[in-house]
Amino acid sequence: MVRYFYRTVSAHWRTNPVLYALTVLGVALGVASVISIRILNQSAVASFAAGVRTIGGAADIVVTGKGGTLPDAAYPLVRGTPGVTAAWPAFETTVAVEGRPGTFARLLGVDLLAPALDLWGAFSGFAPGAPVAAGRGWAAATPELARVMGWVPGDRFKVRDGAGSRQLRFGALIDFERWGASGERQALVMDIADAQSLFGGAGTLHRIGVTAAEGADLPALAARIEDRLGGRADAVTPSERTGQARELLGAFRLNLTAMSLVSLLVGTFLVFSSMRACLVWQRREFGVLRSLGSTPGQVLALILGEAALLGVMGVAIGILAGYWTAVWNLEAVSSTLTNVYMLREIESLEVSRGTLALAVFAGLGGALSGTLLPALDVWRRDTRTLLDTLPAQSAGTAVTRVLFRIGLVLVVGALAWYWLIAWRWRLTGFVLSTAVMLCLPLLTPWLVQHLAARVRVPDFGFRYGVRSLGATLANTSFSVSSLAMAVCLLVGITLLVESFRETLVRWVDRSLTADVFVTATVGARPGPDATLSAQLVERLAGRPDVEGVGPLRRLFLAVEGQRVAVVGVDLSRPAARQRLALLSGGDVVGRAIRERGILIGEPLSSSASVTVGDTIEIEGSQGPVRLPVSGIYRDYTQGGSVTMDLGLMAETLGPGALTSVALQLRPGADPEAVAAGIESRHPRGSLRVRSNRHLKEDIFRVFDQTFAVTRILQVMSLIIAACAITLTLLVVAQEKASEIALYRTLGAFRRQVFLLFVSKGTAMAFLGLVLGFAGGIGLGAILIFVIQKSYFGWSIEWAWPWWPLAGEALAIVCAAVLASLYPAFKASRTPANELCHADA
């Protein structure tokens, strides 16, 4: 039997390679779509975790300030907390390394005179004592940075931050792996005193790493540390910190996870139908085997064995395809992380054992489960039935009606459940989406049956093809359902993305009214440490082409326990008022000025359950302050923001320099030329100067990058749908071979049979489109009004993206027609004697 198994498998491949290739492709696509998104998802978190490890070393607890930084004085308090066995401070900033454009490095200032954490052991080429004794500028570099820059010990080099250029000296290599950390490839390490002094960070620490006594209760120790610091710092374990990153990335990852789950559903569905199609084709062969003496058990083993083999092949190809799909989309996801979430980019892709297990589960599990029911059917049937002409697969009206009703009950029940009970529950949106996706295959058989039955057939042409769909309902329903689910996903995502884009366009047009925007950067990236000097702001205001300057100061602070941007602007300026798209009418800004209140973004209002009239607590560097909320504005930033008057900000959160300015130019001035002029006069990487047009372009580039990952699903959906149609029509061609032969005997031309199958494919595409569009509109509404609102707190206005939707519909129809060409060709080649053979 084993020998037969190998022979039959190779014979099958030789006789019908397309069907088998499609089956393997179906499994592979299903697996690829599942794991590609999972790989990206896990890599995003792993990337952040690596950053945490680099900064925290092998810390049990990392202490960070609620106001973003910690004062130096926090260190002795942390160190002296009972239960602490070692504590080490870190000052950090990002610098651009001069001499090689585009090279940036994380610069860490640590206590190089303390023998904590085996730090000295991490150096090689270490000139002992040099960091302090050699005077200013001694720095160790990671091997990667030293290699890229071609440094040898003793070399002098320059780095640049927002405040200017500094000369450093390369003293040693530092290997973070030996320090018990990993991740950061391009980093510089200096003594903390030198780093603080050179980079204007006197008195400031960014974190304190803590090693706890063996067996210490870490949460209790963290609580003691927070208590000693007067509650102005967060003490968390690295896993909690990574957990915070997970939370920060939560919404983004949620989208990825949701898409991954949908792709799992669609992918498994394709695997299931692929295997099923394959079995139908072999049915008669099993009858022959049985008549030659094989037992039902041997036949069952043969079927499952072949399914497993195809599944394994599909899994192997799917893992490779999934990985390369992830690689293909890496840049887009990585850019989203750096641009939207200010996190480090993904440096490498992580393929975990869990991901591989999921691939095997989806591929092999789908293949075996898709095979099991038809295989059991073969197993229990007698030899004569198997050799007989394939039974008509028209499911009874009663069955299709029951499925239809279940589908309706599912949708109506889910909606009722949402309106009555679960509208406050965050996961509701996903339950509703699943209900919409699941109802499609339930509604399809009845709809196909009834729509096909209503078609009048004047001749042996297109309408006959449509009507005959009802005769192969089981297969047709699979195909139409697959297509409908794919279209549903496609339409839902298109509606979300395009509506969001439209909303963003309106918001940006309203908010960005100045001509040129100047933002301080550190290492070419804005950040809490990047500020504009007062002299620079004065110079900009004094330019002859500048009519007015809108000051802005941005801090990242804990507001009601969430880390958000707190923006200070001059609220008395009309332009500043105008940039806020307030949700309520009246003189909200005037009231805020009078009442010394603040304005908050919609996401923050939603996540912190705060509304106008409430107060919120902001953790400033000088301690917590509580301020009244005077208004809420539309806001499409991650986590939301707070806007307040600059004066109030200085008074309550402490004085500080501006982080950006918006320039209103005099009539006739060219914003592009002004922006280029300002940028050219300042060191590269210290300022980001963008004209209004460029800034808007950048915003939409980031937006498009954020949603670029959805392309994976859109493309996969389309391929899966096309595969489903091809497979279905191939099965129909096999099932209906005798019927086609009869047509041919009765005088039907090959062209007519060809057209009949193309008609079937096109009809299935239309049915799938109609069902999918209906489901997609529902899914889009759920994504926009339920999921985005509850997870991001964003109000998105519904928009009908007619052209993108029409384009997608056309693509699907074309794909369906193309997918039906090969089966139509095969069917048209059915010889007339197939009739006698089938009826023998």
Added chain:
Amino acid sequence: MRTREELGAGACILALVGIILWTGLAHAWTSAQPGYVWSFPRDHWARDGYKTEWWYFTGHLGTGGEPAPRFGFQFTFFRVGVSRDAPDGGSAWAANNIIMGHAALTDLETGRHRFSELVVRAAPLLAGFGRHPDPRIAWSVGPPGTPDKWQLSWNGKGFDFIMADAGKSFSFSLSTRPLKPLVYQGPGGVSRKGEGATEASHYYSFTRMATSGTVRLDGKEWEVSGTSWMDKEFGSNQLGQDTEGWDWFSLQFDDGREVMLYLLRNRDGGTRYAGATLVETGGAVRYLQPGEWKLNATGQWTSPASGAPYPAGWILDIPDAAIRAVIAPRVADQENRSALIPNLFYWEGSVRIESGSGARIGHGYVELTGYGENSRPPI
């Protein structure tokens, strides 16, 4: 093949030794030379310009008026100069010295020895050295996990010092008053450690000080009193390159005399340099010449923790002073093992002194460094 920890440890100790050597070579640190003009009490405070400096207290403390000591203790502050330049004022972390603190308490009743340590940069946030007439001579944050500070101060007549280690569950706060005058260890207070130009230190002692205060151990507190010995030493590059370690003795005899002696050892174990001082009951000082005294080790104890084989038991003969002393550790394991600096371990412990017939004639403290693999002391 060496493990990562071993390599790391090696690198750390090399780095610490390196810091001291490198900075010593790179900057013109002042070496101890004859002719130094002493000025007290100002010289009790830190002397900038010298690379290393320490304040060393050892002693015995009794409880409840009992004559037999219950505790032996050690309290030391080291100053390790990193740079002669004044620290850059741009950061509160700026420092040109490292402070090391070592403290030990031996419960002579139970035989349990505890050691505590700290290594921090002498930055205003963490540690520092006072300037005369500020009573604080040196201070530091406590070891990690300990909210209390360590401090050494001048009380006008003697020294007060406090230490605590919450993790090791012991602390003491002691006040001292000299019972005998200050003693220069070596003519003019210059103690030679070798023939090289810089191989010397400025060194003085209070060889007998009345000491009282409190000791806390495992949650219990004792009022204590007894006697202690204080050494203050400072210099630069005082140890020759081939010095592997030293044996140092501070012996207090019941007849009121004291003896300080030391032997610096070569890498081959032989004595490279030695010195001894006898302080008479009335305070008169006699610097003993090499032929005037003899010290023979009579036993050995191998540390199960570090594997270092230490001498454990000696016979000291100073015929001219009619001293024949049998010296023996009160507790075998009084090894101080650093958890911060790998491979830093030494034996520093209380010893009893008996006559040849076995009668008690005094007690003292002995320090043994450089025994075992890669254990050259970083000072």
